[in-house]
Amino acid sequence: MPYRDLVTQNTLLQAFAQTGDLDRTKRFFDRGRNKDVISWNIMIKGFGQRGQCLSAREFFQRMPQRSVVSWTTLLAANAAFGHLETAERIFDSMPERDAIACNAMLHTRADRIDLCRDFFRHKMTHRDPISWNTLIAALAGAGHFLEARGAFDRMPHTNLGAWNEMISIFSRNSQLQEAIQAFAKMPERDVLSWNSIVRAYALNGHLDEIGGALERMPQWGAASWNSLLQALVEHRQFDLATTLF
Numbered sequence: 001m002p003y004r005d006l007v008t009q010n011t012l013l014q015a016f017a018q019t020g021d022l023d024r025t026k027r028f029f030d031r032g033r034n035k036d037v038i039s040w041n042i043m044i045k046g047f048g049q050r051g052q053c054l055s056a057r058e059f060f061q062r063m064p065q066r067s068v069v070s071w072t073t074l075l076a077a078n079a080a081f082g083h084l085e086t087a088e089r090i091f092d093s094m095p096e097r098d099a100i101a102c103n104a105m106l107h108t109r110a111d112r113i114d115l116c117r118d119f120f121r122h123k124m125t126h127r128d129p130i131s132w133n134t135l136i137a138a139l140a141g142a143g144h145f146l147e148a149r150g151a152f153d154r155m156p157h158t159n160l161g162a163w164n165e166m167i168s169i170f171s172r173n174s175q176l177q178e179a180i181q182a183f184a185k186m187p188e189r190d191v192l193s194w195n196s197i198v199r200a201y202a203l204n205g206h207l208d209e210i211g212g213a214l215e216r217m218p219q220w221g222a223a224s225w226n227s228l229l230q231a232l233v234e235h236r237q238f239d240l241a242t243t244l245f
Helices: 006-019 022-031 037-049 053-062 068-080 084-093 099-108 113-122 129-141 145-154 160-172 176-185 191-203 207-216 222-234 238-244
Strands: none
Touching: 006 022, 006 037, 022 037, 037 053, 037 068, 053 068, 068 084, 068 099, 084 099, 099 113, 099 129, 113 129, 129 145, 129 160, 145 160, 160 176, 160 191, 176 191, 191 207, 191 222
């Protein structure tokens, strides 16, 4: 190219990284005359997302200057691939933290509700809707339905994911009326919302309402049919399930 700037170079570097060809990506990176923090972050993310956490850390250590994105990207990669002790050390060493870093650490504790609850209360310096959704799902998964509902009620701003999770919680806890009320109050709905209410009817044996819900759905998905068919089978409506299938 007769005109080659750093923005163009990073755009091409990002394109190489997204292909997953890490050797080609590294060769292009090494050829670059100029590099900025974005260039280094692309390499950390590219290698980290492919599970090459040691290589990602090498790029991180070689960086002349780091940003919060650099720290968070390395932390998220280690957390995603189960290197929890390393992720913990990175988190504790961060000079500043953002919501992404906090959410990554919260997610690693989701299957240990005591650790998850403690981290959310005492160590999360930033919270966003994803943080609250993770906590609600963890509490529900551990059977703490009332506490999950309390967390939902305390959310500064509820989002679609939180509403969908609450419908799922109510249906699993045989609270069909609460699921219906939550569905009615939702400021917006997506396919998952409709699937959740269909599932709620199915789990609680209300087969007649399932048909009405499916008729009102703006669009159907495979999960919608699966919820209906599972409900019919669970209630021994084998002929109807076979006919619909």
